[in-house]
Amino acid sequence: GNSVTQMEGPVTLSEEAFLTINCTYTATGYPSLFWYVQYPGEGLQLLLKATKADDKGSNKGFEATYRKETTSFHLEKGSVQVSDSAVYFCALPAGGTSYGKLTFGQGTILTVHP
Amino acid sequence: GAVVSQHPSRVICKSGTSVKIECRSLDFQATTMFWYRQFPKQSLMLMATSNEGSKATYEQGVEKDKFLINHASLTLSTLTVTSAHPEDSSFYICSAPGHYGPDTQYFGPGTRLTVL
Numbered sequence: 001g002n003s004v005t006q007m008e009g010p011v012t013l014s015e016e017a018f019l020t021i022n023c024t025y026t027a028t029g030y031p032s033l034f035w036y037v038q039y040p041g042e043g044l045q046l047l048l049k050a051t052k053a054d055d056k057g058s059n060k061g062f063e064a065t066y067r068k069e070t071t072s073f074h075l076e077k078g079s080v081q082v083s084d085s086a087v088y089f090c091a092l093p094a095g096g097t098s099y100g101k102l103t104f105g106q107g108t109i110l111t112v113h114p
Numbered sequence: 115g116a117v118v119s120q121h122p123s124r125v126i127c128k129s130g131t132s133v134k135i136e137c138r139s140l141d142f143q144a145t146t147m148f149w150y151r152q153f154p155k156q157s158l159m160l161m162a163t164s165n166e167g168s169k170a171t172y173e174q175g176v177e178k179d180k181f182l183i184n185h186a187s188l189t190l191s192t193l194t195v196t197s198a199h200p201e202d203s204s205f206y207i208c209s210a211p212g213h214y215g216p217d218t219q220y221f222g223p224g225t226r227l228t229v230l
Contacts, residue, residue, distance in 0.1 A: 036221075094160070
């Protein structure tokens, strides 16, 4: 099945700093790629996604580009805010006959200080 | 947007008792739901796929008799942790595919289980 490796954290930044969280994947074919975010005390929410190579997903100032050459989907934000403090998960479909299943990276805890 | 709820949000129980966790899709029907387990500072581990009207499909290494799953209707799936032990303490999360295809999942807020 498909797999994903995510940059380990935790990551601590000051407000307005630049953020990069690395994500690389191994997959059969070219599946959709996702970033999910989990705010403290809440469930996972889809942050952004890309469905094909060279697509750029974006939302709330976050961006990630589907790079098939490097099998990567790194998450970036130019200027983080305190409210971005959360856990971020890279994910993709599990593959094979696993209809609807997702495989997640290990999660990266981001803490942003004022 | 689509919403998935879980109940209870937190539960504390004694070792040896059984605990039921409900997962509901509030404004859409879900013939399939997924149950995940999340350990502290770790990723989500898929436990099983809940199928409406048929048996659940469990991932390798997950005990079927310990984690009973019932998908009673198109909007409700339940996970029962039977004879719970402290090692079952964890954060349990359910999800359901959304309107826009199986690649889009809506997640419940999770249930924190603590077994004393």
